[in-house]
């Protein structure tokens with residue numbers, strides 16, 4: 001016996017719940033299945049808790065700098081890690097609760113808690129129960145990759161999920177991986193007071209970014225006393241007393257780092273290996289990501305994949321945008337596509353990096369004639385007033401079409417200011433629209449028109 005629905009949503013990440021809501025309000029009989037915490041990664045082990053902790057770390061950092069601003073504290077700055085965790089749990093918990101209660105209140109919607117697995121293209125098993133629908137939406141997300149390093153199975157390591165339970169200060173946190181997730185944890189734990197070492201295989205941090213950005217971020221982190229080992233492979237790990245010792249190899253030069261805790265931040269893998277996709281005939285790529293077309297359809301009619309599991313995004317905003325694309329196509333007769341979106345994201349270290357569109361390296365590769373504008377944050381009044389002058393902003397323009405190709409703002413407020421650039425890119429208007437706009441003083445955004453008035457031809461491009 002199977003319970004029949006119009007639609008089944010598996011996973012309550014950043015697209016499934018919104019889609020369930022739209023479908024159920026449109027009168028469809030919907031089943032939602034969640035095996036873990038409602039709201040998935042962003043809400044429980046990703047964006048929300050980490051940004052709550054970044055905020056605590058920023059408070060600690062500013063408290064230590066208080067005297068610079070003429071503020072006196074009663075004594076040395078102390079960190080109450082239990083309070084840091086409680087605050088984070090309250091923020092994250094409220095969000096998870098709101099996702100769950102929102103789903104449970106929906107008309108025509110049944111919420112199941114358990115692991116969902118396909119039995120056929122239209123049948124899904126949850127424990128002893130079988131449910132069936134013509135339309136199935138997969139929003140199963142991703143989890144931390146665990147690399148094959150000798151000895152890793154013998155030590156207790158942390159991931160972005162298990163570190164959420166930490167309510168004490170690690171004496172020395174060793175982080176494998178110098179990309180977005182690893183660097184946010186590196187800076188926050190350093191600011192809480194841990195010794196922090198980042199081990200990165202590649203020759204620079206966040207290798208997807210331009211070299212000047214990687215170098216500036218390395219400088220920002222090193223100024224705070226974070227040890228960074230670049231071009232370094234972790235060959236093995238072993239437990240020695242209460243410590244974990246990582247054996248390192250940097251192009252033949254071997255060394256060791258001894259830490260109290262080890263955090264893995266070497267990438268993500270999709271939660272598609274235990275979904276019974278083979279029984280539904282759904283195709284995945286060599287990394288396990290579900291293959292989808294521009295409107296998020298899998299190769300099997302009636303099955304769609306949204307969010308991190310389709311390998312087309314990897315962010316909360318891309319997952320949410322997947323929901324918008326699907327809802328537009330299925331319910332609004334509006335044929336939106338994944339390829340309509342412009343890449344954008346932020347790295348939430350302090351100061352943050354806001355990014356939109358192409359990097360300088362990518363722009364160069366197009367072979368177009370390119371104009372570049374660059375401005376140090378030391379020349380941004382707002383940054384000077386806040387004594388937060390690390391970083392720079394840069395923008396890349398197609399000289400012929402005058403369209404913005406990409407931008408990066410590494411600096412205070414960069415995660416917000418980037419949006420004025422992004423919106424003009426979406427509007428497909430020339431950069432002069434921003435250059436002639438009057439922006440508010442004193443803000444970081446007010447210097448974007450100024451930077452656009454000082455464009456230069458990008459050297460090395462014919």
Ligand SMILES: Cc1cc2nc3c(=O)[nH]c(=O)nc-3n(C[C@H](O)[C@H](O)[C@H](O)COP(=O)(O)OP(=O)(O)OC[C@H]3O[C@@H](n4cnc5c(N)ncnc54)[C@H](O)[C@@H]3O)c2cc1C
Pocket residue numbers: 010011012013014015016033034035036037038039040041042043045046047048050114115116117139140141142160181271274275306307308309314315316317318319348
């Ligand atoms: C530390 C960290 C920080 C991050 N910070 C940011 C940030 O600042 N900004 C940003 O945009 N992105 C950030 N991300 C990425 C972001 O969290 C994800 O891209 C986002 O959560 C989208 O996920 P999703 O919708 O694909 O699914 P997820 O949120 O991963 O949810 C998937 C859900 O499916 C459930 N599930 C899986 N398999 C099954 C099954 N078989 N049956 C039932 N349920 C199942 C899971 O339990 C989970 O609840 C961060 C990620 C991490 C790890």
